[in-house]
Amino acid sequence: MKPPRAGVGRSALGSWAIIGIVVAIAAIAFVYTAGWLSPQRTTPAKLVSALAPPGGPALGRRRNHVKGVCFTGTFEATGAGTAISRAPMFVRGQYPVVGRFNVATADPNAPDGTVRVRGMGLQISAPGQQIWRSAMISAPFFPVATPSAFYALLLASSSKAPDAMKMFIAAHPEFANFGAWAKTAPWTRSYAEEPYNSLDSFVFTSGSGATSIVRWSLLPTAPAVSVPPEVLAKQDPYFLDQEIAQRVKAGPLRWTMVVTVAAAGDPTADPSKAWPQGRRTVDVGTLVVQDVQPDRDGPCRDINYDPTVLPAGISTSDDPFPAARSSAYRVSYDRRTAEAKYYPRTAPEAR
């Protein structure tokens, strides 16, 4: 370009250089922030991809806890929860619920009876866009202490190196507790007989501004009947879905929601550690499941049970998992919605 006036030509080259440098710095900073220069960064995309079973992910479906059924019902609040949280769904009354029973596997072909851990996604709604979502599991603690350990576990368990798991276990002693639970805890033949635990801790804030760190559990009112795993492994691959659909026809199914308040010094940031017995608990209400619907076109399909979708009065704590889960669940949701055509709402044929 021709300089508009004499005399600037001398410095024009320098000026162009300045412009080039400014733009280059901006672009490099952007690319750096996006992580393109740090291939070792654990991104949610990598975490979600690492969940995929050997045959690849189930397109159009959740990237973990892929098998399950939707349910609807109500949350009947006792009112006791208002003492510790101003969440509107703790005010005595009934609140609509959309949830999902599921088995903790990313493999769509794993038979229900072979999956050790079962889960529940739960959404409780109150007026004014006040929505509380959580995704809980039947195990009493998580296998690992940190999200990066979870990523390491996924890599180790899919690794071809013969000693990958051995090395993982040596580096993550907490994993042994989970192994012991998995071997000794009873198996049941129904979603209705399982407890579902938040494991992660959250902060409750009361109307007066007092805060407590809590975890919660849904305890079944149906008695648990222990069934040997060999018997369950021989059941229909979808027997849990069939069983719960059948059972709910006979009448609503109930769980009591119990909130446990941490004492000073309890491991609030580590879901692999249970809190000691004897902590203060509050019975905040009852989950009543009234109806069960198929996963592919039920009302839970469109819900991402992101545990950081919280109403006023509940917030995240120093537990690092909810943030990691939120970022991974978002990627899972983005992927499965983009692939919706691979998971049609009407089954192509009987499954």
Next chain:
Amino acid sequence: MADPKKFSPLQRVLHWLMAICILTMFFVGVGMVSTVTPKYLRLIELHKTVGILLLILVVIRIAARWRYGAPALPANLPVPIKLAAGLSHYVLYGLMIVMPLLGWAMLSAANYPVVVFGGLRLPPIAPQGELLHTVLWDAHHYLAFVFFAVVLAHLSAALMHALIRRDGVFEAMSPLPGPSMRQPGG
């Protein structure tokens, strides 16, 4: 405002405030989607809040542009450059409106509550839907990179006016109240 060669003070304040916010949006946007650390939750909250703030600011800004207009470009600026300047400004205004709406609509289509400013819950602006979510997500994602590229081009052009042409175009939007600009060619 009395100076016809400058944008009104309101427009200049809005320009620089929004420039900072928009740059923040780019960096927070790509940073938050690539992390699994607890920073993620703070960043996405910031992203939504600043994004909605920008939506409010751009409405005021367009009203101000309509009310106060813009100083004429220097007469000696080549016609293709004038055209490029005019076009890029339309693109920038368009993206400033569209990007926040896409973000908000994308979250609505995904059935997420949109919580901003530390607790304000916005209503959904789009129906829930998988296909709609994907279309909005793609638009928000790709337009973000287009937006960044256009901002870099805009930045280069502004610096060219300031450092090379020295024709008063940069001073017209200068963040400093300062004295009236130098005469071009003077």
